[in-house]
Amino acid sequence: MNASLYCKTSNQMKTYKELDIWIKSRKLATYCYELTKDFPKDEIFGLTTQIRRSAVSVPSNIAEGCGRNTSKSTSQFLYIARGSLYELEMQSYIAFDLNYFNEDTFNAVIDIINDCIKLANGLINYHQKLAEQKLVIKGGFGHRTPDIDFIVSSNNTTNTSEILITFPS
Secondary structure (H helix, E strand, O other): OOOOHOEEOOOOOOEEOOHHHHHHHHHHHHHHHHHHHOOHHHHHHOOOHHHHHHEEEEHHHHHHHHHOHHHHHHHHHHHHHHHHHHHHHHHHHHHOOOOOHHHHHHHHHHHHHHHHHHHHHHHHHHHHHHHHOOOOOOOOOOOOOOOEEEEEEEOOOOOOHHHEOOOOO
16 A cells, blocks of 8 residues: 555655545535535524534544544544544435435535545555554664664564664764
8 A cells, every 4th residue: 555645744645635535525515615505594503504514524634633643543533534424424415305405416415425435434444554553673772763764574464574774874
């Protein structure tokens, strides 16, 4: 799996603003704002607000999760984002049932939500795997900081990896 597709900031990896899920969910939030402008005024504190909050929650939680410093913490915010997608899906059904969304609009919203859910699942799986990987370096290195160059080999059966550690001159 190519780690450059996932959120961590370095020269090699993308920021949250470059993630497909963040881009797509941000567009979804904007779309939901546009769609709910036409909802009845008596829904302003009801379904309109609920849809908008759910939609904005998705890219917001992705951004916040990517700002965390552990994959476990990042995963938690990605779960919240995914939950907001399911919440938005349910609210879209209500909007359709009340004829606030026509069938074409409803299908378009549901398609975008499903795409975002798939992307969220992939990102969650990636960060869960990162959280499960543990690197333990035993022994003192004194004032020298090791550079970990690359993985030499990996053993999935014993869940261990051999790595090459070098020290700058």
